[in-house]
Every structure is written in C-alpha cells, then in structure tokens.
Amino acid sequence: MAEIRVQNLRKAFGAFVAVQDSNFVVEDGEFFVMLGPSGCGKTTTLRMIAGLELPTGGKILLGGEDVTMRRARERDIAFVFQLFALYPHMNVRKNIGFPLLAQGMPAAEIRSRVEETAKLLRIDHLLNKSVSGLAGGDRQRVALGRAIVRRPKCFLMDEPLGTLDTEFRDLMVHELRELHNRIHATTVYVTHDQMEAMSMADKIAVMNHGVIEQFGTPREIYDRPATMFVADFIGSPPMNFLKFGGGLARGAKEIVVQGAKVAVPEVREDIAPADMALGIRPEHIRFDDGSKLRGAIYGTEYLGTTQIVAVETADGIIKARVPAGIPLNPGEQVGLALSSARLSLFEKGSGRAVRTVMHDQAAEARHG
Amino acid sequence: MSLTTAHSVVAPSSNAKLIAGTIIIAYALISIVPLLWIFATSFKTPPDSIAYPPKIVFQPSIEGYCNLFTTRTRQTPEYINALGPPTGFCDETVRKRNMVIAGPSNFLPRFVNSLIIAFGSTFCAVFLGTLSAYGFSRFKVPLADDLLFFILSTRFMPPIAVAIPIYLMYRELGLSDTALGMILLYTAVNVSLAVWLLKGFIDEIPREYEEAAMIDGYTRLQAFWRTVLPQATTGIAATAIFCLIFAWNEYAFAALLTSGTAQTAPPFIPTIIGEGGQDWPAVAAGTTIFLVPILVFTILLRKQLLRGITFGAVRK
Numbered sequence: 247m248a249e250i251r252v253q254n255l256r257k258a259f260g261a262f263v264a265v266q267d268s269n270f271v272v273e274d275g276e277f278f279v280m281l282g283p284s285g286c287g288k289t290t291t292l293r294m295i296a297g298l299e300l301p302t303g304g305k306i307l308l309g310g311e312d313v314t315m316r317r318a319r320e321r322d323i324a325f326v327f328q329l330f331a332l333y334p335h336m337n338v339r340k341n342i343g344f345p346l347l348a349q350g351m352p353a354a355e356i357r358s359r360v361e362e363t364a365k366l367l368r369i370d371h372l373l374n375k376s377v378s379g380l381a382g383g384d385r386q387r388v389a390l391g392r393a394i395v396r397r398p399k400c401f402l403m404d405e406p407l408g409t410l411d412t413e414f415r416d417l418m419v420h421e422l423r424e425l426h427n428r429i430h431a432t433t434v435y436v437t438h439d440q441m442e443a444m445s446m447a448d449k450i451a452v453m454n455h456g457v458i459e460q461f462g463t464p465r466e467i468y469d470r471p472a473t474m475f476v477a478d479f480i481g482s483p484p485m486n487f488l489k490f491g492g493g494l495a496r497g498a499k500e501i502v503v504q505g506a507k508v509a510v511p512e513v514r515e516d517i518a519p520a521d522m523a524l525g526i527r528p529e530h531i532r533f534d535d536g537s538k539l540r541g542a543i544y545g546t547e548y549l550g551t552t553q554i555v556a557v558e559t560a561d562g563i564i565k566a567r568v569p570a571g572i573p574l575n576p577g578e579q580v581g582l583a584l585s586s587a588r589l590s591l592f593e594k595g596s597g598r599a600v601r602t603v604m605h606d607q608a609a610e611a612r613h614g
Numbered sequence: 615m616s617l618t619t620a621h622s623v624v625a626p627s628s629n630a631k632l633i634a635g636t637i638i639i640a641y642a643l644i645s646i647v648p649l650l651w652i653f654a655t656s657f658k659t660p661p662d663s664i665a666y667p668p669k670i671v672f673q674p675s676i677e678g679y680c681n682l683f684t685t686r687t688r689q690t691p692e693y694i695n696a697l698g699p700p701t702g703f704c705d706e707t708v709r710k711r712n713m714v715i716a717g718p719s720n721f722l723p724r725f726v727n728s729l730i731i732a733f734g735s736t737f738c739a740v741f742l743g744t745l746s747a748y749g750f751s752r753f754k755v756p757l758a759d760d761l762l763f764f765i766l767s768t769r770f771m772p773p774i775a776v777a778i779p780i781y782l783m784y785r786e787l788g789l790s791d792t793a794l795g796m797i798l799l800y801t802a803v804n805v806s807l808a809v810w811l812l813k814g815f816i817d818e819i820p821r822e823y824e825e826a827a828m829i830d831g832y833t834r835l836q837a838f839w840r841t842v843l844p845q846a847t848t849g850i851a852a853t854a855i856f857c858l859i860f861a862w863n864e865y866a867f868a869a870l871l872t873s874g875t876a877q878t879a880p881p882f883i884p885t886i887i888g889e890g891g892q893d894w895p896a897v898a899a900g901t902t903i904f905l906v907p908i909l910v911f912t913i914l915l916r917k918q919l920l921r922g923i924t925f926g927a928v929r930k
Contacts, residue, residue: 296825297829298825298828298829317828318825318828318829319829319830319831319832321829323829324830325825325826327825327826329820331820331822331825331826333823333841334845335844344827345830345831348827348830348831348832348836349831392826392830396830396831
C-alpha cells in the first residue's frame with residue numbers, strides 16, 4: 247500500500263482543459279472519493295493516476311516514486327472499471343487469476359490466491375462459472391477480486407456501482423466499505439453520486455470543470471462548503487441561497503437579508519461591497535412566527551420522519567427540512583428562523599465562501 | 615403511429631411466417647438446382663450428360679472423376695486386348711471407350727495451387743487487416759479518415775480494370791505465374807475489405823478490456839492477443855470467409871497471370887472441355903470438387919458467419 251501524491255496535475259485535449267492544476271494527497275490506507283458531475287475531469291484524473299492517459303503537466307507520486315510517465319503495467323495498481331471489463335471468454339477463476347498470470351506466478355500459487363480472494367468476497371462457489379451468466383453484484387465482486395488478488399499499491403475505481411440497481415448499490419456500498427476496513431488499501435473512487443461519496447469516503451475531492459473545488463472529509467464538505475458549487479452539489483435538497491448586498495468587515499456577526507437581521511458566524515475577513523449569498527442547509531431552518539424573514543408555503547414533500555417544505559420568499563423558493571408532524575397548508579405565511587451557527591456566507595461573483603469563525607474553529611480542532 | 619407499423623414490431627403472425635417461409639424455401643430450391651445439376655452431371659456418363667431430353671434418372675458412374683484426374687490416349691482394340699487385366703476401376707471404365715490411361719492430369723496440382731493461393735492470401739489479408747483495424751480503432755493515427763478512405767478507394771473500381779498494368783508489372787518483377795504473385799495480388803484486393811470489416815468489429819470491443827489487461831501487467835501486444843483477439847473471432851471468421859470466397863473464385867486475374875506452375879483451378883477447369891471432345895462429366899466433377907473446400911470452411915464457421923453478417927443489427 248502507498249500514498250498517492252498529485253502535484254499540479256493538468257490535462258488538456260487540444261484547446262479543452264479537462265483537468266486544471268490539481269493538487270491532493272491520498273494518505274496510505276485512505277478511501278478517497280473524487281466527486282463531481284459528468285465531464286468534470288474526475289475520470290481523467292483517475293486515468294492519469296492509472297497510466298491510461300498521460301498528463302499534459304504536473305506530477306504523480308505513488309509511494310514517493312514519480313510514476314507520471316510510467317506505463318500502466320509498471321505502476322502496480324489495480325483498476326475497477328464501470329462496466330467491470332470482465333473477459334467474457336474466461337470463467338470467473340481465470341478472470342481473477344489473470345493479473346497473477348502476467349507476473350508468471352506458478353499455477354498452484356495462482357490457484358490458492360484466487361481461492362483465498364474468492365472466499366474474502368464470498369464468491370468461491372462461482373469460480374468455475376462463466377462470467378456472462380453472473381448477476382450485477384457478482385460481476386462487481388469478480389471485478390473487485392481481480393483487483394485485490396494482486397495486492398497492489400492502490401485501487402482505482404471508476405464509478406463501479408454506476409450500473410447496479412439502487413437496492414444492490416446500497417448493499418455494495420456497505421460491502422466495499424467493509425472490504426476497505428479489512429484490507430486498508432489506498433483507494434481512489436470516482437463517482438457522481440453524493441450518497442456513495444458521503445457514506446464511503448475518508449476524504450472527498452469535489453470537482454467541477456476540471457478544478458478541485460474542495461478537498462476534505464465528508465463532514466467538512468457538508469458543513470463548510472468552500473464554494474457555492476459544492477454547497478449546491480452536496481445535500482439533498484441542496485443548500486439554499488439568499489442574496490444580500492454590501493461588504494463585510496472582520497468581526498461582523500450580523501447581516502441584513504430581505505430587510506430582516508440575521509445573525510451569522512463571526513466573519514474573519516474583510517470583503518469589499520459586492521453581491522453576496524447566505525447559504526442555509528434545509529435542516530437549519532425552523533418555522534418561527536416571530537421572525538421577520540417571511541414567506542408563503544408553496545408545497546410540501548412528505549418523507550416519513552421529516553418533510554421538505556418549499557417556501558416562496560421575496561428571493562425565490564427555499565426548501566426547509568422540518569419534522570413530519572408539523573401541520574402546514576399551502577399559501578400559509580410563515581416566519582423563518584435560521585440556525586445562526588451553521589450558516590455559510592459566499593461571494594456571489596467568485597462563488598467562494600467567506601472565512602468565518604466556523605473555519606477557524608475547525609482548523610483549531612484539527613491542530614489542537 | 616399507424617396500425618401497420620405497430621403491428622410490424624410485434625411477433626409476426628403465423629400467416630406471415632408461412633408466406634416468408636414459402637418464399638425462402640422457393641428461393642433456396644431455385645438456388646440449389648444448378649448445384650444439384652452439376653453434382654448429378656459429375657456422376658453421368660458422357661452420353662448421358664448430353665442426352666436430350668435431359669436424364670433425371672440415370673445409372674451413376676464415376677467416369678467423370680476418372681477423366682478429371684487422368685490423361686488418356688486412344689488405342690486400337692487389339693492393343694488394349696494385348697494389355698494385362700485392368701489395374702483399377704478407372705482403368706476398366708476407360709478401356710471400354712478404347713482408351714488407356716497415359717498418366718495423371720493437371721487437376722490435382724491446380725487444385726493444390728488454388729488451396730495455397732486462396733488460403734495464403736486470406737491469411738495475409740486477415741492478418742494485416744486485423745492489425746491495421748486495431749491500429750485505426752485504438753490509436754490517434756494522423757489523417758486516419760483520409761487513410762481509411764484511401765484504403766477503401768482501392769475498391770472503387772473492379773480490380774480487373776487494372777489488369778493490364780498489373781500484367782506488365784508482374785512480368786517485369788518476375789511474379790507472373792508464381793504462387794507468391796497471386797497471394798500478393800489477392801491480399802492487396804482483399805485487405806481493404808478486411809480493414810473496414812474488422813475495424814467495425816474491433817470498434818465494438820470496449821477498450822476497457824485492454825486497459826484492464828495493461829493495468830494488470832500485460833504489454834499492449836499481450837493485451838491485444840489475450841483479450842481483443844478472442845472477442846474478435848466472430849469478425850475475423852466472417853472476414854476470412856469473404857476473403858476466401860473472393861480468392862477461391864477469382865477467374866480473370868488467374869487466367870491472365872497464371873498459365874503453368876501457379877495456375878489455379880478456375881482457369882484450369884474450362885480447359886478440360888477442349889481435351890478429346892466436350893467431356894461435361896469431367897468438368898462437372900472438377901466443379902463439384904472445387905466447391906468442397908468453401909463448403910467445409912463455411913459450415914465450420916457458420917455460427918460466426920451468421921453473427922458476423924447480422925452484426926450491428928443484433929446487440930449483445
């Protein structure tokens with residue numbers, strides 16, 4: 247196992263820049279997820295780490311070794327493809343043993359390694375079956391088996407659950423995480439599904455247009471989104487934005503939104519007057535008739551334990567997640583109270599988050 | 615959507631099946647009549663073969679096959695009677711027509727020439743075609759579209775249109791009447807077909823297979839050999855049959871460029887007609903034997919051929 251260090255990695259296809267100056271470190275044994283919409287450069291980054299694409303610039307270090315320009319087969323990594331790429335002309339046993347065959351391992355040893363791996367993945371009863379007859383989940387397990395049988399430096403996975411049914415996907419998410427907890431292999435996992443990312447990752451990099459918008463733990467990314475894109479991409483429903491104007495001074499603790507004063511986490515930088523946005527997670531909204539921030543109920547979505555309520559405000563619709571028991575009628579006027587300590591502030595132009603006491607507290611907690 | 619279109623996407627009715635089946639069977643019967651006629655003629659005696667009205671029922675004889683494989687000389691009955699007892703069935707049949715076997719005919723060597731040239735050129739065309747198709751399919755080849763168009767353009771006219779330049783070139787190069795020359799020629803004609811057909815097949819094989827193999831420690835060539843080729847067998851088989859049928863049946867170039875040692879069966883068979891009268895059973899016997907290799911090859915590969923021809927229409 248090894249750490250992966252990506253430095254100023256860049257990839258251009260002609261005039262189109264797929265990946266722009268990426269920098270991140272995946273620690274040894276970490277489960278790292280690259281998350282983003284399709285076309286954001288996450289798969290290209292993964293393929294560069296694998297050696298299937300050569301970067302236009304930058305460096306990739308695997309366990310401290312510069313492998314940027316090395317061939318895929320010289321990198322000692324394993325790759326799980328979205329469509330699994332199981333060889334249809336080989337049975338399960340041969341598929342799993344295929345990487346060992348390349349190393350010239352004696353047949354008896356291949357046999358025992360393959361069987362050991364199959365037991366780990368609970369597919370030992372399928373070893374002599376043809377891969378074409380397998381169900382989605384089993385194909386996935388065979389693909390994983392082919393990856394782990396070699397005990398490589400790291401695993402790279404490109405949306406490996408993308409083609410599975412939702413039901414199977416949840417099961418495989420748990421299996422994957424459990425497998426990772428057992429073998430502690432450095433893993434880079436690419437997906438566009440935030441649920442997969444949040445439930446499996448130690449660290450997440452959220453990518454958009456070839457740029458890493460934020461790199462951090464699932465908690466950091468959810469609680470303190472670095473950009474409006476991240477805030478909008480993560481969370482279901484996503485973060486609400488209410489616009490407000492004017493600059494912010496260091497130490498400010500209050501802003502004015504739609505004529506209502508809203509307490510916010512203490513601002514820790516000076517911002518020149520510009521269009522700003524207040525970011526509120528749906529679960530940080532309560533109904534409070536005393537609040538000056540008001541709106542009319544537009545519709546509700548009942549989810550059992552909670553309900554998502556769409557409220558029409560002067561600045562468009564915002565969604566609140568409130569307990570399912572509260573009776574609400576469309577058209578009803580409500581006041582909105584916000585959990586001040588959990589709010590985010592953004593510069594609308596750049597989309598960047600304003601530094602507040604939340605960030606400082608998190609930094610202290612990390613170093614303290 | 616009209617009712618008829620809606621109807622055509624559901625399973626065909628039993629009536630439609632019956633009509634379709636009748637048409638197919640009728641077409642098959644019409645197609646097979648000439649073949650059956652040739653096959654029957656090959657077992658007729660020369661008088662039966664030109665009898666009028668044509669004989670459907672006749673006494674089978676292998677005289678045609680005897681005549682095909684031998685050369686004979688006419689002798690006086692006294693001379694024939696002076697010979698010892700006939701050495702075999704053919705000998706006996708021939709003597710009844712006041713002939714003796716003078717030696718083997720050229721049919722067998724010509725047939726072997728056909729085998730060598732057709733299978734040799736098919737192998738070369740498919741081999742080169744597979745490699746180029748893989749290259750065009752997987753790599754960024756500069757001017758790939760223009761090159762592919764150029765390859766296709768070699769088939770814009772019938773190959774025989776360039777027969778005279780090729781004849782002159784072959785004479786200069788010393789390739790006239792050589793098996794090598796014919797293999798090169800048929801390979802050149804077939805390779806464009808092979809590249810285009812195989813590129814379609816290889817394009818359909820996901821790159822992930824090779825990428826997986828290359829990550830798992832194989833070189834590109836090994837990955838190609840172990841993962842792409844096994845999955846391209848259908849396409850390769852279909853392409854091979856098309857190439858083989860062309861090379862096997864080709865007459866015009868063979869007649870022009872081969873006359874002796876490298877002559878193939880197609881230009882040889884008609885020459886039988888000239889030897890000692892119109893020996894139709896021998897011609898029919900030659901044709902029948904000539905059909906066998908293609909028949910066997912096609913039957914062996916029929917599954918791949920069927921999938922190969924319907925390729926693109928049916929998704930895996």
